[in-house]
Amino acid sequence: MIATQKDRHAALRERLIDAAERTIAANGLASLRARDLAREADCAVGTIYNVFEHLDELILWVGLRTLVMLDAALGAVRSASPSGSSEAAVDDLVRLALAYLEFAATHTIRWRALFDHRMSEARALPAWFVEQQQMLFTHVERPLLTLLPALEGDARRTLARTLFSAVHGIVALGLEEKLESLPLPALRNQLAGTVRAITAGRVELRSIGSAGG
């Protein structure tokens, strides 16, 4: 059987994303070179730009894989408390925060690459990437629905993004070597305490959603 040109194109595309993913996961964004990728994927350097518009696009496809992995890690979080109660909802939020830390601590280099990457020349992000990013917040929205049932959709989405961002900040600066990275047990404690403190201040939380949407 002879592979069609379309098949070959698709296979090359996968090889290039695989090669970029290996490089980014092992050494980070700064180590990515078109020449190395071409050698690894067994094509000419110019061919990369037949398959992807620019290196930014290739980096985003690797970022998409990281987002999908992270989505799976957060999706696997299940509360131990009986569901439907406020306690279960707070538990879920704490577990989500801890799962996020776990993911970042395990896949540190590729997780950092996701946030360090800046689009060159003010290029717009493709919709397939934006949609996968927004998925992250939906994990936080679910417990919020139990915790603050009166909150409307937009307000809940805003609040979910705020909580996700606060947790992200604690994890990002907590694992930051320049800031003397913290031991994981201390970080877990900070995350659980912060999420419990935030959710204890429910009156103020409602205000985030209502005016910020």
Place this chain on the structure above:
Amino acid sequence: MIATQKDRHAALRERLIDAAERTIAANGLASLRARDLAREADCAVGTIYNVFEHLDELILWVGLRTLVMLDAALGAVRSASPSGSSEAAVDDLVRLALAYLEFAATHTIRWRALFDHRMSEARALPAWFVEQQQMLFTHVERPLLTLLPALEGDARRTLARTLFSAVHGIVALGLEEKLESLPLPALRNQLAGTVRAITAGRVELRSIGSAGG
């Protein structure tokens, strides 16, 4: 008068930091090239490495200037409430969070460079940089002393870092273009709501410090 060699060395050093600062503040870290810096500072490329151990060190000196600017911005925050009360302390924490947002929104490129920069080859950070970084948390420690007077020094420092990190996360993801950056009024609302919610949950906050230090 003839400048001594030591004077010339110091003047060149300043010119190089100035040149790197202009580049980083205007276009970010990725645009920094030794060749361009040498041209701007009117020296040979190799001379840069007589003045600085490596480009990382030069980048850190620019980072130090950013940290000093940020320190001044946070140091200028004064509460409107009579000091000494819990309300004044919470107010101060809210104002600090808003001042941090203001700084990041005004100096976005150089502020991002501070967090995007990674040391090459696992080089250790110099003490002068680490100390200036730790200064940031002291602004948060002061209101915490009023709010939770029973908390010991280490616990207060841990809690200050946690709160700073949560605020940093909301600002960082809030201004992130890849995540569709939020309008400043919405972000201000999220920050104020989060800080007020967190400080309302004081029992949980104590637990962050006590076990995490």
